Amino acid sequence: MSVPIAPGRWPFLGHTPALLRQRFAFTDTLPRHGEIVRLYLGPAPVYFVASPRLTHEVLVNEGPKFRKGAMFDKFRPFVGNGLVLSNGDFHLRQRRLMQPAFHRDRLAAYAEIMRRAATDLSDSWRAGEVRKIDEDMQSLAVTIVGEALFSTELGKAAITEARRSIYVIIQQGMIRALSPKFVEKLPVPGNRRFDEAITRMQGIVIEVIRDWRRAGTDRGDLLSTLLLAGMTDEQARDEVLTLLTGGIETTALALGWTFHELGRRPDVEARVHAEVDEVLGGRPVTIEDIPRLTYVRQVVDEVLRQYPLWMLMRRTLTEVDLGGVRLPAGAEVIVSPHALHHDPKSFADPDRFDPGRWAPDRVDAVPKGAFVPFGAGNRQCIGNRFAQNEIVITVATLAARWKLVPVAGRPVRIKFTSAAYPDSLPMTVVPR
Structure with missing residues (x-):
């Protein structure tokens, strides 16, 4: 189906709060028009894949016929050719080199971090204080990924810089990716903050890499895995920046929204607390406990469904037959996890927060391609298990000791960029 959009009205352009809200509203309505919807970005057609079935084709069955799309091209000059942005044989080589860093024994070590x-x-929280939970979870995510990447004193400086710069890179980078080319040249504060942040991060990462070269020993961290695999300084730098940007946003947001939902749903919170108490019995959580924290994992999956990325882009390498529609080589294709996760054909009453959707007797009813919080196929996020473990371990650790209570009269609103951010998330810390 073709849905022509006048160039001046295309909702991907611009990034005021109102337009950002329109993006989700616009993409979420497209499945009503068919499995593939042709849009126009100015004179150029873009194909929106609007069904789980064809999403699975794009990401899995026909995955080798696609590469990353236009949105990712705009990131490459700034964060390099890391795993998220690279394509073809180079991407496959890099993924194979990085895979040992996510084997079970390494995941167990990361679980302790x-x-x-x-x-x-x-331990830093005090009973009765009001915490900015969104900021706490952002800081925690930076600490965890940073300590998994770097284990030296200089690495601590890199983590400090990541706290300062990484969210500027993520959020301002997404604005650049979704805006016309000329916008990045404008002398505006957002552009200046982005340019300064990416320069600082690149510099400190290269400094840490050169420090590792001088020592030349396996320190048991992610950086050692990359360099011992034979990557050049530039390749390792790009992969480190990719892991920092890709490994922080999703988990930090998921954690913030998890505590928000628990605060709104005392029934769900009570089940989480009961399961944590039963499984842990007052001791610290370990990686072996994760499979036993079944309800916690259901809550996490529902948060990942409710608050996912807005969209992914792909570009056809060759002509592709997708659901009976012939897409030419070079066609730009959009998949929206947000639209898929809120499609009532796949999820009844999709705006309702319901961890029961992921109960063992219901989860098999979710169609392939309907739930893609980390992508799928050969481009699935290499750190998806790392992220899921991080979320479950953090929830279990904090929920074992604290209740987080929403602050009365402080409604939480969503700011939209690449994903759904809370405008603020104040919560009162109450001992259990």
């Missing part, structure tokens, strides 16, 4: 960081955060 996660538990320790979450415990330190828990």
